[in-house]
Amino acid sequence: MPCFEISILGGTGGPFEASTQCFMIRDARRRDLASICIDGGVGLGAIARMLRQPAHPGATESLYANELEPIQRYIDPALTASGAATQGFSDRLMMHVPAAPIVQQALIIFQGIGEYYITHPHMDHIAGMVVNSAAVFEPRAPSKKLIRGLPFTTTPLQEHVFNDVIWPQLTHPLLGSLSFSPMQRSEPSASPALPQFDITPFEVHHGARVADPNDTVSSTVYVITDRLTKDTIVVCGDLEKDPEDGPDGQLAAVWRHLAQNVELPRLRALLIECSNSKAIDETRLFGHLSSIRLVGELEALRAAYGVDSLDSLTVLVSHVKMVYADEDPRLTIIDELRQLAAARNGLERVSFSIALQGCTFML
Amino acid sequence: MPCFEISILGGTGGPFEASTQCFMIRDARRRDLASICIDGGVGLGAIARMLRQPAHPGATESLYANELEPIQRYIDPALTASGAATQGFSDRLMMHVPAAPIVQQALIIFQGIGEYYITHPHMDHIAGMVVNSAAVFEPRAPSKKLIRGLPFTTTPLQEHVFNDVIWPQLTHPLLGSLSFSPMQRSEPSASPALPQFDITPFEVHHGARVADPNDTVSSTVYVITDRLTKDTIVVCGDLEKDPEDGPDGQLAAVWRHLAQNVELPRLRALLIECSNSKAIDETRLFGHLSSIRLVGELEALRAAYGVDSLDSLTVLVSHVKMVYADEDPRLTIIDELRQLAAARNGLERVSFSIALQGCTFML
Numbered sequence: 001m002p003c004f005e006i007s008i009l010g011g012t013g014g015p016f017e018a019s020t021q022c023f024m025i026r027d028a029r030r031r032d033l034a035s036i037c038i039d040g041g042v043g044l045g046a047i048a049r050m051l052r053q054p055a056h057p058g059a060t061e062s063l064y065a066n067e068l069e070p071i072q073r074y075i076d077p078a079l080t081a082s083g084a085a086t087q088g089f090s091d092r093l094m095m096h097v098p099a100a101p102i103v104q105q106a107l108i109i110f111q112g113i114g115e116y117y118i119t120h121p122h123m124d125h126i127a128g129m130v131v132n133s134a135a136v137f138e139p140r141a142p143s144k145k146l147i148r149g150l151p152f153t154t155t156p157l158q159e160h161v162f163n164d165v166i167w168p169q170l171t172h173p174l175l176g177s178l179s180f181s182p183m184q185r186s187e188p189s190a191s192p193a194l195p196q197f198d199i200t201p202f203e204v205h206h207g208a209r210v211a212d213p214n215d216t217v218s219s220t221v222y223v224i225t226d227r228l229t230k231d232t233i234v235v236c237g238d239l240e241k242d243p244e245d246g247p248d249g250q251l252a253a254v255w256r257h258l259a260q261n262v263e264l265p266r267l268r269a270l271l272i273e274c275s276n277s278k279a280i281d282e283t284r285l286f287g288h289l290s291s292i293r294l295v296g297e298l299e300a301l302r303a304a305y306g307v308d309s310l311d312s313l314t315v316l317v318s319h320v321k322m323v324y325a326d327e328d329p330r331l332t333i334i335d336e337l338r339q340l341a342a343a344r345n346g347l348e349r350v351s352f353s354i355a356l357q358g359c360t361f362m363l
Numbered sequence: 364m365p366c367f368e369i370s371i372l373g374g375t376g377g378p379f380e381a382s383t384q385c386f387m388i389r390d391a392r393r394r395d396l397a398s399i400c401i402d403g404g405v406g407l408g409a410i411a412r413m414l415r416q417p418a419h420p421g422a423t424e425s426l427y428a429n430e431l432e433p434i435q436r437y438i439d440p441a442l443t444a445s446g447a448a449t450q451g452f453s454d455r456l457m458m459h460v461p462a463a464p465i466v467q468q469a470l471i472i473f474q475g476i477g478e479y480y481i482t483h484p485h486m487d488h489i490a491g492m493v494v495n496s497a498a499v500f501e502p503r504a505p506s507k508k509l510i511r512g513l514p515f516t517t518t519p520l521q522e523h524v525f526n527d528v529i530w531p532q533l534t535h536p537l538l539g540s541l542s543f544s545p546m547q548r549s550e551p552s553a554s555p556a557l558p559q560f561d562i563t564p565f566e567v568h569h570g571a572r573v574a575d576p577n578d579t580v581s582s583t584v585y586v587i588t589d590r591l592t593k594d595t596i597v598v599c600g601d602l603e604k605d606p607e608d609g610p611d612g613q614l615a616a617v618w619r620h621l622a623q624n625v626e627l628p629r630l631r632a633l634l635i636e637c638s639n640s641k642a643i644d645e646t647r648l649f650g651h652l653s654s655i656r657l658v659g660e661l662e663a664l665r666a667a668y669g670v671d672s673l674d675s676l677t678v679l680v681s682h683v684k685m686v687y688a689d690e691d692p693r694l695t696i697i698d699e700l701r702q703l704a705a706a707r708n709g710l711e712r713v714s715f716s717i718a719l720q721g722c723t724f725m726l
Contacts, residue, residue: 015498016469017491018381018408041494045381048426055418063411063465102426106379107687123530127490128380131404135378140687160523164572164580167486168649172573209527210535217527286531324470324503 119237207287482600570650
């Protein structure tokens with residue numbers, strides 16, 4: 001029985017604005033539309049697109065060598081064969097969506113989103129959530145939502161975005177529908193919308209400021225654990241490897257936490273960024289991973305667990321940058337990851353898939 | 364010979380994030396890809412979508428009573444019949460786009476955008492521009508761009524957005540590709556990308572802050588005039604009617620400027636918001652127009668010109684709010700506008716069309 005239902009509303013690292021990161025997550029066992037989102041790069045527009053019948057079932061928009069590509073090129077065929085990955089929303093979700101025009105259905109699904117967990121306040125992780133936020137006041141589908149995150153995320157959203165300059169201050173207490181709920185570093189807290197899940201935010205490194213390279217930028221990894229079964233998924237924002245010379249290992253602390261608290265078979269999926277191909281100049285990572293560095297982190301995770309093999313761990317790869325190229329960079333990167341992992345002891349059986357926009361994973 | 368080529372990358376007022384306001388404008392006589400954008404709610408993603416062959420030519424996504432609707436329901440059939448309105452980009456633009464994958468074509472068209480003229484710094488008018496901005500550094504399609512606007516727009520973009528918190532400070536002078544270029548109220552200045560065009564920004568009213576209703580919010584109307592022919596289009600950001608009791612009439616000043624400087628037949632189009640149906644509670648306009656108020660402004664424009672009729676003025680209607688409804692609000696509003704104008708002396712022959720995402724107007 002799957003525990004987590006993850007719909008990829010958006011899963012790239014830009015620069016195209018219609019596919020930036022937003023993962024809608026449900027408790028797969030619940031019989032309602034309650035959900036949370038990790039990040040909010042896109043939202044209602046992507047939900048509406050998922051509700052349309054696909055013109056070419058089994059194919060996804062690529063817009064590189066071919067306009068469309070088979071979904072199997074992006075997603076481990078074992079996941080599609082078992083029903084763990086499907087195009088569009090799950091049948092279980094759609095059971096609770098009334099027959100209605102797509103705009104209405106989208107607003108009803110949006111109504112079910114109880115919280116956003118934002119990984120960091122960069123525009124490609126918040127823009128959809130902000131533009132959509134006016135819809136909490138939709139008279140025929142009103143909702144209340146929390147915007148959650150570590151203070152380095154919620155404070156700038158309050159000061160720089162919901163400030164009556166960049167966006168109306170819809171978080172004003174008198175309006176009563178949208179509010180901030182800061183979290184504490186490495187402290188679990190129950191999701192109000194999905195109380196079966198404990199969510200723990202870990203701070204990680206994400207490059208430096210342009211104006212001052214000594215001033216580092218942070219991001220968040222969310223560890224989401226079912227309170228009863230202890231099944232766990234790990235959902236990462238943008239991140240880079242820990243600095244070689246730094247005092248702390250922030251990402252190392254995440255791997256250590258998992259090894260100490262989550263039995264490996266309970267680790268249902270690692271949703272992690274891989275912005276770049278291994279071909280990138282490593283001085284131009286700007287706070288991100290490449291395929292070679294992601295494989296390095298998987299080795300660190302294996303070492304933290306002290307096991308010979310990560311076995312069939314499901315890794316969902318997000319935030320690929322859609323650069324000017326002949327081949328779809330998502331295909332380049334998934335191929336690189338599979339080849340690199342095949343050559344590393346203990347990673348041979350890891351299952352890699354792209355966190356493909358418009359698909360749902362049941363894990 | 365048309366002078367202005369206006370591609371509607373996005374033309375609604377949200378809350379769906381994939382269709383928010385961005386108008387790409389070319390000089391229809393130029394043989395290159397130089398362009399400017401008024402607002403940047405969407406961008407590269409919408410360009411890529413326009414480059415795809417439409418699955419249903421002549422139809423547009425509605426997602427209300429029907430998933431698709433004929434374009435003729437949104438656009439004055441006289442414009443489509445004459446070729447003044449077409450689906451997708453113009454043949455003239457496409458002549459300069461190489462045969463290549465759609466992502467590459469989109470990045471090449473994006474490369475041609477020389478300036479953004481932002482009407483006000485609200486998220487639904489900037490999000491696409493910000494997320495896309497990383498692509499100015501795309502090695503195979505680099506570009507330099509200016510972000511222009513009145514200081515109430517450019518200053519907040521600098522302080523709250525390109526501030527190394529909400530988005531990397533890609534406008535840092537050392538990077539040399541993206542910079543701010545503030546404009547002066549009511550002062551014409553030539554567009555560097557399209558030097559044949561003079562662009563004059565007028566400040567207008569756009570509601571009040573949530574936290575302090577006495578603190579008003581401003582927006583911009585851009586008047587774009589061909590230096591030689593004096594052909595003119597007027598492109599509006601969000602706006603409301605002038606306050607009854609205010610000392611100044613900001614929108615009245617725009618109509619007066621047009622009447623004094625632009626012969627009526629040279630006024631090729633008025634691109635203006637109409638966020639709401641006439642059914643809206645007028646206390647809930649939040650700084651926007653309704654169909655009944657837009658018709659009121661057209662009467663004010665006719666009065667400023669001192670003419671009996673606005674004759675066949677082309678009005679392109681943007682920023683309709685995609686609310687929970689049974690009928691597509693754009694169809695509701697275009698019908699209301701046509702009915703209201705038919706009953707007003709001097710507006711009977713005004714041509715109304717929706718500024719429909721994915722369409723190009725040659726005017």
